[in-house]
Amino acid sequence: MGKDDAILNAFKEDQTVEKISADRKLRVGIIGCGWIADAHIKAYLAQPDVEIVAGADLIPGKAAAFFKKHGIERVKTDYASHKEMLDDKSLKLDAVSICTYNRQHAAPAIYALEKGVNVLLEKPFTVTLDEAIEVVRAEKKSGKILTHGFQPRFDENMKMIKKIVESGELGRVYYIQTGGGRRRGIPTPFGTTFIDPNTAGIGALGDIGCYSLDMVLNAIGYPKPLTVTGYTSSFFGKDPNYSGYRADKRAEHAKIFGVDDFAAAFIRLEGDIILDFRISWAMNMDTSGDTLILGTKGGLRIPSTECWNGTVGGPMKIYREVCGQQVETEIPIIPMKKSLFELKIRTFLDAIKNNTPAPIPSEQILYNQAIIDAIAKSTKLGREVEVVIPEI
Numbered sequence: 604m605g606k607d608d609a610i611l612n613a614f615k616e617d618q619t620v621e622k623i624s625a626d627r628k629l630r631v632g633i634i635g636c637g638w639i640a641d642a643h644i645k646a647y648l649a650q651p652d653v654e655i656v657a658g659a660d661l662i663p664g665k666a667a668a669f670f671k672k673h674g675i676e677r678v679k680t681d682y683a684s685h686k687e688m689l690d691d692k693s694l695k696l697d698a699v700s701i702c703t704y705n706r707q708h709a710a711p712a713i714y715a716l717e718k719g720v721n722v723l724l725e726k727p728f729t730v731t732l733d734e735a736i737e738v739v740r741a742e743k744k745s746g747k748i749l750t751h752g753f754q755p756r757f758d759e760n761m762k763m764i765k766k767i768v769e770s771g772e773l774g775r776v777y778y779i780q781t782g783g784g785r786r787r788g789i790p791t792p793f794g795t796t797f798i799d800p801n802t803a804g805i806g807a808l809g810d811i812g813c814y815s816l817d818m819v820l821n822a823i824g825y826p827k828p829l830t831v832t833g834y835t836s837s838f839f840g841k842d843p844n845y846s847g848y849r850a851d852k853r854a855e856h857a858k859i860f861g862v863d864d865f866a867a868a869f870i871r872l873e874g875d876i877i878l879d880f881r882i883s884w885a886m887n888m889d890t891s892g893d894t895l896i897l898g899t900k901g902g903l904r905i906p907s908t909e910c911w912n913g914t915v916g917g918p919m920k921i922y923r924e925v926c927g928q929q930v931e932t933e934i935p936i937i938p939m940k941k942s943l944f945e946l947k948i949r950t951f952l953d954a955i956k957n958n959t960p961a962p963i964p965s966e967q968i969l970y971n972q973a974i975i976d977a978i979a980k981s982t983k984l985g986r987e988v989e990v991v992i993p994e995i
């Protein structure tokens with residue numbers, strides 16, 4: 604490489620992969636061997652410094668079949684629950700991925716942290732704010748890393764939103780509209796754990812709502828939520844004629860459905876910022892609208908996606924005034940060269956190895972959960988609620 608190349612390369616976007624030392628392998632276990640565990644295991648297998656040593660699932664034989672499917676041998680799976688696996692000292696676990704359904708996020712996370720194991724916890728944080736607070740307490744006590752499975756954070760286009768806000772291009776941000784929606788997209792392809800209140804606890808609100816909240820809250824520095832007026836409904840999930848269900852499962856799924864399939868909220872954030880939010884698994888509309896971030900100097904439009912796939916739905920646009928003229932600037936889409944899941948796993952492993960903070964810290968995701976929790980509470984009470992988060 605000549606001197607000029609070196610100078611020019613300095614302006615290139617850096618998405619290169621650093622060489623990873625495989626000298627010290629991290630010993631990893633998987634808790635919950637269902638749908639999303641597939642993405643975790645594939646990402647771990649792509650890392651040279653990981654040894655998958657154990658897996659647990661409540662369903663007998665499921666963990667063993669999971670590792671067999673992925674061609675991984677010598678993995679211990681004879682555990683009836685996460686507890687048995689985490690109690691097995693012979694494993695010498697450095698880390699676990701918790702890929703259980705929402706209702707089983709808090710208990711395994713707390714237990715793993717108490718056992719001194721670093722945790723990558725799938726989204727949403729938990730079902731209730733109280734559970735999330737208990738997890739954060741366990742995290743603080745343990746001194747271990749707890750990071751959260753919000754992989755869209757690693758998308759360069761998502762990062763661009765934060766860069767734009769932080770650059771001051773928008774001036775003072777005072778209003779945000781966000782959310783997203785599916786027209787017919789209640790997730791039941793691999794069973795009912797997303798719609799059964801005993802396993803999911805929350806529906807669209809937690810499942811994809813947590814992502815859209817994270818997209819904008821992260822961009823503006825996660826201000827504290829103050830008050831929330833929320834609404835949730837379940838008109839589609841409970842309907843035995845809902846066309847999004849498999850025809851032979853309609854009656855069964857409608858009977859099991861016990862979470863929300865639509866949610867909306869008006870949220871006041873610290874710093875006098877208003878957040879107008881809506882999310883849907885099913886509605887009679889193609890989209891609930893683009894994400895808009897309004898500031899005193901500029902506004903940003905982030906096109907919605909059809910379904911949450913961890914990126915923006917098209918080139919973003921900044922709306923501004925220049926010398927009395929109304930102008931618009933298009934932000935081209937940045938192609939991603941790396942898988943978001945690999946980045947999610949890699950950043951977790953690097954934080955463990957380098958003893959650096961969690962890539963997606965609990966202090967932030969606690970506010971995300973506080974909003975979700977307040978929406979559920981406000982819906983129940985039929986009025987605005989104050990968000991109260993105790994000192995942890």
Ligand SMILES: NC(=O)c1ccc[n+]([C@@H]2O[C@H](COP(=O)([O-])OP(=O)(O)OC[C@H]3O[C@@H](n4cnc5c(N)ncnc54)[C@H](O)[C@@H]3O)[C@@H](O)[C@H]2O)c1
Binds near residue numbers: 636662705
């Ligand atoms: N980040 C993403 O892109 C993404 C995508 C899909 C799902 N998820 C999240 O991942 C989680 C799991 O979703 P899924 O689709 O894989 O669900 P799933 O129902 O397919 O799998 C969950 C598995 O966890 C097991 N399990 C539950 N509690 C357990 C415990 N205490 N110990 C051991 N095993 C336990 C269940 O038996 C089940 O096999 C959900 O919270 C979901 O929101 C994230």
